[in-house]
Amino acid sequence: MAFIELKGIDYHINKKNKKLNMLFENLNLAIEGNEFITIVGANGIGKTTLSKLIIGVLKPDKGQVLLENINIEDYKRYEIGRKIGYLFQNPEIQLFNAKIYEELMFAYEFGEGISDEVRKRYDTVIKDLSLEKAVNTPIKQLSQGEKQRVAIGTILMNNPKFIILDEPTVGLNQELIDDLRVILLKIYHKGIGVLLISHDNEFVKSLPTKVLTLSKGGRISV
């Protein structure tokens, strides 16, 4: 049983004129929970749309998205978030707080509360993401790379089984891209599955990932 499965997905950008705006037609994809997969493809081919279909933010016009063999539409958004972490292209939009501690504890502050186990996880996440020096700096003053790491940290605090990263190298310099590579490998080696959406060929080549190419109409080739 695949962790994520897309079965016969049709998706149109403009619902009114379906013939002209068909993005995916009969798209099929199965992803195992411990896989490291990268989806590459030309600009506007539908990479981000595909990732948003997987997390249930967008609904297919036809077909089904299954998460652990259950239709994604049967999950509440917060239930999906506890299984799959999603890093947006612009990490700014997923940071709501002034400090890193508040940001990483956000879900627990409004959820089950901050236990000792959660505090331990916080320490581990800060260490894994090399954010020790930044913890006292206001988030607004952090660099783009640090903000991105904080956003990844918020995902890891949820202990997800799988994470999706949408174009994470956009706006990063080579040094920050190298740091991101190290972080992704750490995450993968902890047994968390990764789906990377990217058009940065150099970055993708440097990772131990299965590369899938998304082409016009939603055709996927290895």
Place this chain on the structure above:
Amino acid sequence: MFRDYDPRVKILIVMILTGVVVFDNNLVTQGLIVFLTFILAFIVGVNVINTLYKMRRFLTLLFSIIIIQSLFVQGGHRYLYIGAITLISEKGITLGIAYVFRVIVIIMSGAIISTSSMRNTMQGMVQLKLPYELALMTSIGVRFLPILMGEVRNTHVSMELRGIDVNELHIKRRLELIGRLFVPIVYSTLYRAKSLSESIDMRGYIIGEKRSSYYHLTLRKHDIALGVIVIIVALVILNRNYGGFI
């Protein structure tokens, strides 16, 4: 009937409809203006049924406004009361309905304007000699609204994906949570506005400079006919209320 009307005629229609419905306090006149709005919207090509269907989400809000108006504004016949406390009065209900009529006309006016492309509407505003800044602001607003809405949606989704069950939260905590969302939304809005103003400056934009355009709108017979009909109908409606000038 279903021609592509000149944006200047649409601007005229919207100015007349909103002007009359906002400044006139007679419920019957406002009702007639709402009726006229629907007919004109239909003529210029608005999918009236679809627009009304989209407005269904605001129905609860509109009915709540009628009730709240009725609670705070009292006078005339008392329809519902507990002892000396009046819950629904004639004057309150009248004002509430008038408010709803105004909201309907304003929403439908937006739908009427949106039937022209933004380029045409801007050109119409320029040819009407309205300040260029007004046309520019409208254009920028319309162009960037979908982008900002997209960012608001993404922020909301990212909050839900944190694994927070919003429905389980107490109303006070829920409001606190919504308050937190404003930080990234306001930040990204200001950031985008700043980038946009820098980009406009870089293109050499100067307020008040005269601009020329190859593109020119020409009024056709059906545009003039619709404009004249709207003015006459609006005058007739106002005449029955204020009387004597026709």
